[in-house]
Amino acid sequence: MKKGSPNRRKELHVINQRLLGIKNTLRKIEGNIIETKDDREKLENTLYNIEAHIMETKDNREKLENILVELAEVKKYLAKRNNRQPRKRRDKSNAEVQTAPETAPKSSQTADIEKSSLGNLLDNVDLAQIIKLLQNPVVQSMLKNIL
DSSP: OOTTOHHHHHHHHHHHHHHHHHHHHHHHHHHHHHHHHHHHHHHHHHHHHHHHHHHHHHHHHHHHHHHHHHHHHHHHHHHHHTTSOOOOOOOGGGOOOOOSOOOOOOOHHHHHHHHSHHHHHHTTOOHHHHHHHHTSHHHHHHHHHHO
16 A cells, blocks of 8 residues: 555544544543532532531530520529519410519518629510510521521
8 A cells, every 4th residue: 555545544534533532532521520620629618618507506506505504593593582483384375474573572681682693684684585585486496406
């Protein structure tokens, strides 16, 4: 066969076309690999953010638990101050908030308690509003999801 024969040229042309096709395929694969790496990095960042939110949620849950414990202590304190037992929990649909404490005669011991730092602290807290919020179905749902 001669170097410049038409069959040889056709064969070379076919081989060059195949090589070009392989090169194009390799470029597409390379592009897909780069895109996959970018997607993997985005996914890792998203997972890191989710982990951070989970940790924050756990911290908030602990804070809410502490707040609930403190509220129970305040409730007990107020019940003792008013010379009565704390109200037992009723069905959520029948729950009402007592906005004004019952009036009871004050003894000297009660007056001493009011002067304590806890009494001063409670002057700035609207317990009725806090209890009302805690009885709200939306807030209860949020607390259940957190806890």
